[in-house]
Structure formats: C-alpha cells, structure tokens
Amino acid sequence: MSEEVKIIIKVDGLESSIKGSKEQTILDSALENDIDAPYSCQGGACATCIGRVISGNTKMEQNHILTDSEIEDGLILTCQAFPLTETVSIDYDDV
Numbered sequence: 478m479s480e481e482v483k484i485i486i487k488v489d490g491l492e493s494s495i496k497g498s499k500e501q502t503i504l505d506s507a508l509e510n511d512i513d514a515p516y517s518c519q520g521g522a523c524a525t526c527i528g529r530v531i532s533g534n535t536k537m538e539q540n541h542i543l544t545d546s547e548i549e550d551g552l553i554l555t556c557q558a559f560p561l562t563e564t565v566s567i568d569y570d571d572v
C-alpha cells in the first residue's frame with residue numbers, strides 16, 4: 478500500500494495543497510493534479526524542475542546537476558525527489 482503524503486506546492490505565485498505518495502515523485506504528483514510545474518527531461522539532467530524544500534524532507538533518486546551546497550540549501554530536482562515526510566512544502570518560485 479502506498480503511503481499518502483500531503484504536498485504543498487507553490488508555483489507562479491499560486492499555492493496548492495495536493496495528495497501525493499512516498500512512491501511517486503513530487504513532479505509526477507504535481508502534474509497529476511494539473512499543477513503547472515516546470516519540467517523537461519524527467520531524468521535528473523536538465524534542472525528545469527528545480528524547486529526548494531520549504532518544510533519536510535525528500536530524497537532524490539538521481540542528481541547530475543545540483544551541488545552538495547545547493548542540496549544543503551534545500552534545492553531539489555522535483556522529477557527525482559520522493560517525499561520522506563507526511564507533509565512536504567515545495568517552492569518553485571524561490572530558486
């Protein structure tokens with residue numbers, strides 16, 4: 478059974494709260510909920526999907542772009558990032 482999580486997403490000044498899963502990337506959850514999140518390659522290589530984790534925790538499957546200090550700063554590739562906590566808050570505008 479997939480573990481449901483709450484994802485709060487801010488993009489283009491609009492904040493939405495959606496249901497996601499720990500087995501689904503944040504980008505996939507956003508797109509499934511008709512959120513206009515930016516993306517391109519969906520393979521962790523282009524950086525179009527970068528967002529900042531405001532609260533909660535995530536884990537990236539692949540990352541060919543972000544440096545350790547950017548990651549420490551809260552940046553993630555949302556096409557590669559899975560929620561680890563019950564609630565995660567992501568800001569696409571603050572990158």
Ligand code: FES
Nearest residue numbers: 517519522524556
């Ligand atoms: S869509 Fe290209 S790195 Fe995420």
